[in-house]
Each structure stands twice: as structure tokens, then as C-alpha cells.
Amino acid sequence: MMVAAGRRAMMMEETRAKLIRAARKAFAAKGYATASMDELTAEAGLTRGALYHNFGDKKGLLQAVIDQIDAEMVERARAARDQADDPWLAFLAECVAYIEMALEPEIQRILLLDGPAVLGDPSQWPGQNACLRTTTQTIRTLIDAGRVRPVDAEAAARLVNGAALNAALWIAASDDPRAVLGRAVEAFRCLAGGLLRPGDEPTIPERDGGGYRQADPGGKVGH
Amino acid sequence: MMVAAGRRAMMMEETRAKLIRAARKAFAAKGYATASMDELTAEAGLTRGALYHNFGDKKGLLQAVIDQIDAEMVERARAARDQADDPWLAFLAECVAYIEMALEPEIQRILLLDGPAVLGDPSQWPGQNACLRTTTQTIRTLIDAGRVRPVDAEAAARLVNGAALNAALWIAASDDPRAVLGRAVEAFRCLAGGLLRPGDEPTIPERDGGGYRQADPGGKVGH
DNA sequence: CAATTGGCATACGTGGCGTATGTCATGAGG
DNA sequence: CCTCATGACATACGCCACGTATGCCAATTG
Numbered sequence: 232m233m234v235a236a237g238r239r240a241m242m243m244e245e246t247r248a249k250l251i252r253a254a255r256k257a258f259a260a261k262g263y264a265t266a267s268m269d270e271l272t273a274e275a276g277l278t279r280g281a282l283y284h285n286f287g288d289k290k291g292l293l294q295a296v297i298d299q300i301d302a303e304m305v306e307r308a309r310a311a312r313d314q315a316d317d318p319w320l321a322f323l324a325e326c327v328a329y330i331e332m333a334l335e336p337e338i339q340r341i342l343l344l345d346g347p348a349v350l351g352d353p354s355q356w357p358g359q360n361a362c363l364r365t366t367t368q369t370i371r372t373l374i375d376a377g378r379v380r381p382v383d384a385e386a387a388a389r390l391v392n393g394a395a396l397n398a399a400l401w402i403a404a405s406d407d408p409r410a411v412l413g414r415a416v417e418a419f420r421c422l423a424g425g426l427l428r429p430g431d432e433p434t435i436p437e438r439d440g441g442g443y444r445q446a447d448p449g450g451k452v453g454h
Numbered sequence: 455m456m457v458a459a460g461r462r463a464m465m466m467e468e469t470r471a472k473l474i475r476a477a478r479k480a481f482a483a484k485g486y487a488t489a490s491m492d493e494l495t496a497e498a499g500l501t502r503g504a505l506y507h508n509f510g511d512k513k514g515l516l517q518a519v520i521d522q523i524d525a526e527m528v529e530r531a532r533a534a535r536d537q538a539d540d541p542w543l544a545f546l547a548e549c550v551a552y553i554e555m556a557l558e559p560e561i562q563r564i565l566l567l568d569g570p571a572v573l574g575d576p577s578q579w580p581g582q583n584a585c586l587r588t589t590t591q592t593i594r595t596l597i598d599a600g601r602v603r604p605v606d607a608e609a610a611a612r613l614v615n616g617a618a619l620n621a622a623l624w625i626a627a628s629d630d631p632r633a634v635l636g637r638a639v640e641a642f643r644c645l646a647g648g649l650l651r652p653g654d655e656p657t658i659p660e661r662d663g664g665g666y667r668q669a670d671p672g673g674k675v676g677h
Numbered sequence: 678c679a680a681t682t683g684g685c686a687t688a689c690g691t692g693g694c695g696t697a698t699g700t701c702a703t704g705a706g707g
Numbered sequence: 708c709c710t711c712a713t714g715a716c717a718t719a720c721g722c723c724a725c726g727t728a729t730g731c732c733a734a735t736t737g
Contacts, residue, residue, distance in 0.1 A: 348571035352627035386641035397616020404575035418609035425648025
């Protein structure tokens with residue numbers, strides 16, 4: 232009997248997943264305000280009844296979508312960070328990964344534009360934005376290791392995240408995203424260097440031409 | 455006859471001003487999406503007819519409001535910049551001024567949250583966001599003067615603006631805005647120092663306790 | 678003085694959100 | 708085996724807000 236009870240729960244999760252999937256597409260394509268819940272649920276093979284039953288209201292659905300995207304981003308940032316062995320370069324790789332991720336229309340539209348406008352400041356979200364917390368932790372580790380100046384880790388993380396976020400918005404809106412991405416990353420490396428303790432600059436290889444390691448060669452920037 | 459023609463134009467500008475004034479209050483208080491055009495216009499002593507006649511649609515009104523706020527911010531930033539004599543300190547003063555301005559609910563809600571969500575990336579706005587352009591020019595001047603590294607001025611301005619913006623969001627959402635403001639400004643000074651050419655760091659006085667010059671002592675942060 | 682133009686108000690249609698109500702399947706209890 | 712309660716979801720309704728079409732009045736033109 233209890234084994235059968237799992238059936239309903241599984242179905243429940245399945246419908247939630249279907250709604251979130253449809254919502255991600257609709258929110259990314261038309262924006263939160265313009266996206267219709269009727270079309271949303273219809274594409275998922277359901278009605279608004281299922282939506283209000285599972286998520287409460289439209290904002291609840293957006294929150295669920297954001298939580299899912301946020302979790303995926305943390306994982307991707309961790310992967311980028313783990314490919315570098317030097318802690319400072321790992322931090323830079325993590326930041327660049329965020330910039331590149333923010334180029335995807337889905338992340339940009341939902342997480343960076345509509346998210347804050349509808350749900351308020353990201354640091355207050357129930358999903359407690361894992362992105363920000365991992366960045367804070369990364370910086371704290373660098374401070375403890377003596378690599379960066381003893382600044383407020385949370386403040387630095389907010390600033391760095393904001394810079395990366397705005398860079399991504401700028402890049403995506405430009406005519407030539409690839410070229411602008413290079414310019415932004417170069418400036419970002421320079422700016423982030425301000426966190427380093429004096430005497431540690433050599434860890435940033437001064438590359439000419441603004442070249443940088445490309446993490447996602449076949450990226451979906453243009454679309 | 456032509457002298458009388460100015461009458462209508464003046465009335466026109468008056469109604470536009472009244473609508474923009476009411477819109478600023480309504481958008482700041484309830485947010486763009488929730489603000490009702492009927493209530494808006496009623497408070498201005500008009501109806502939606504005047505609104506659609508003057509601004510086309512709701513987004514047009516938001517655009518007009520944003521242009522006005524943007525212009526005011528540029529002026530305030532310039533005032534803050536002119537109080538410092540050293541170019542680098544003037545740049546920092548300008549940035550800190552932006553952070554402090556972004557603490558005001560009106561600017562935060564309208565310009566930082568709803569603006570990008572409704573109208574898209576600020577760099578594409580018709581009002582061509584004077585804020586960003588003046589910051590870009592300030593950085594360019596610093597580069598020409600040999601004070602900062604030869605980075606892409608526009609890219610740096612975008613990053614710096616993004617950092618300041620996000621800092622403000624964080625501060626305003628916190629429990630103790632005043633204290634968090636201090637932490638943010640300290641971290642910001644540190645980060646911005648990354649733009650300086652090596653050897654110029656002494657221009658940043660290393661103040662302990664995170665103190666910084668307060669530009670607006672009686673500010674309206676808490677409200 | 679007649680006619681036209683323009684600024685603004687009024688009236689209407691449409692669409693979308695939220696809620697209340699209904700329906701069917703599943704599991705519990707006698 | 709039968710009945711009832713619960714929960715997942717669909718259906719139906721009301722409300723609100725935007726955008727547009729239409730109407731009115733003053734000012735200007737000839």
C-alpha cells in the first residue's frame with residue numbers, strides 16, 4: 232500500500248517537471264509578463280488547475296523555474312572552476328563561466344531580467360541563490376589562503392556577480408557578441424585583479440589581444 | 455497668432471509633466487506591472503486618453519519616466535565628481551554616488567528592476583542612458599591621463615556600473631542598509647583599484663574601519 | 678463665420694489571472 | 708465488498724486592466 236503511494240508522488244513530480252519545462256520555454260521566449268498560463272499549461276498537456284495546485288500562483292511557478300536554473304548554473308560553474316588548478320585562476324574561470332552562461336537567452340531573460348523584477352532582490356529568494364553563495368565561499372577561501380585582500384567576502388561576491396551579470400547583458404544586446412565577450416572578459420580580469428594582494432599580480436598572465444580560454448566553443452550566443 | 459500657438463504647447467508639456475510625476479510615484483510604490491493606468495491618470499487629474507495621446511502606451515510612459523530619472527542621476531553624479539580634485543578620486547566619488555542613489559526606492563524599482571525587464575538592456579534605450587556614457591568618458595579620460603590601465607573603456611564602465619548596481623540592490627534589501635553600504639563601498643574601492651596602473655595604488659588611502667566620505671548624511675535610505 | 682485640426686474624455690472589446698466548484702481515481706475502514 | 712474521505716486535476720466564473728475606437732470641445736485658419 233505504501234509502495235503504491237509512491238505512484239502518486241511520482242506522477243506529481245512528473246507533472247511539476249512538465250510544467251516547469253513548458254514554463255522555461257515560454258518565459259524565455261515571451262518574457263514572464265507576456266507568457267500566458269493557458270498556453271503554458273496547454274503545451275504541457277495540462278490546464279491551469281494543475282498549475283495553481285502545484286505552484287500556488289504564477290510567481291510560484293517562476294520561483295520554481297529559477298530554482299532549477301540556479302542549480303544548473305552552480306553545477307556548470309563548479310565544473311569550470313575545477314578545470315583550473317590555481318585557486319585564483321579557478322575563481323576567474325568561475326566568473327567567466329557565469330558571464331558566458333548569461334549569454335543564453337533563457338538565463339538572461341528569466342534569471343537576470345524578469346526574476347529580480349518580479350521576485351525582488353535575488354539574495355532574498357527562497358532558493359537562496361546558490362550562485363552567489365558559492366562565489367562568496369570561493370572568495371573567502373582565497374582570502375584565507377592569503378591570495379586576496381581581506382575584504383568582505385559577501386560584498387566582493389555581490390560586486391563581482393553584478394559586474395559579470397551586467398557584462399552579459401551588454402554582450403547579448405550587442406551586434407557582435409563574440410567580439411564583445413572578449414572585451415568584457417579582458418576588462419573583467421583587470422577589474423578582478425583589484426582584489427589580489429599586492430605582489431600577487433604575476434598570477435594573471437598578461438595576454439595580448441584579449442584572448443582567453445573558451446569554455447563553450449559551439450555556444451548558442453546568436454540564438 | 456503664433457504667440458498663442460505656444461499656449462497649447464505649454465499646456466501639452468504641463469500635462470506630460472503631471473503624468474510623469476504621477477507615474478514616478480505609482481511605479482515606485484507599486485511596481486510597473488501592478489500600477490494601474492486608471493489610478494495613475496486619476497491622481498494626475500486626467501484620464502487614460504491623455505496618456506495614450508502623449509506617450510502611445512504604458513511602455514512609452516515608463517520610457518519617459520526613465521529618461522527623466524536618468525538625466526537627474528547624471529547631474530547628481532557630476533556634482534559628486536566635481537567635489538574631488540584628483541581624477542581617480544573623482545571617479546570613485548561618481549561611482550559611490552551611483553551606489554547611494556540606487557538606494558532610493560524610486561530609482562531602484564523603476565530604473566534597476568522594472569526598466570530592464572520591460573524595455574530590455576539599458577544600453578539600447580532611446581534615451582541612450584547618459585549614466586553609462588558619462589562613466590565611460592570618465593574612464594577614458596583616466597586612461598588618457600595614464601592613471602588606469604589601457605582597457606576597453608566601455609567594457610570597464612559596464613562592469614563598474616553593474617557592480618555598483620548590484621551593490622545597491624543588496625544594500626537596500628538588507629536589514630541595516632547603512633552598515634552594508636560601508637562594506638560595499640570598501641569592497642568597491644578595492645575592486646576598482648584593479649583598473650589602476652601598477653604603482654598608482656598610493657592614491658587610494660588605505661583607511662581602516664571601512665570609513666568613507668559620506669555624501670548624503672541625511673539620506674533617505676531607510677525609507 | 679464656417680471648417681478643420683488637435684488635445685483629451687468616454688465607451689467598448691479582449692485577454693488573462695485568480696478562485697470557486699466539480700469530477701475521477703486512489704487508499705482507508707468497517 | 709462496499710462506502711467514504713482525500714487529493715490531483717479540470718472546468719466555469721468574475722474581475723481587472725490594457726488598448727482602441729469614437730465623441731466632444733476649444734483653438735486656429737481662411
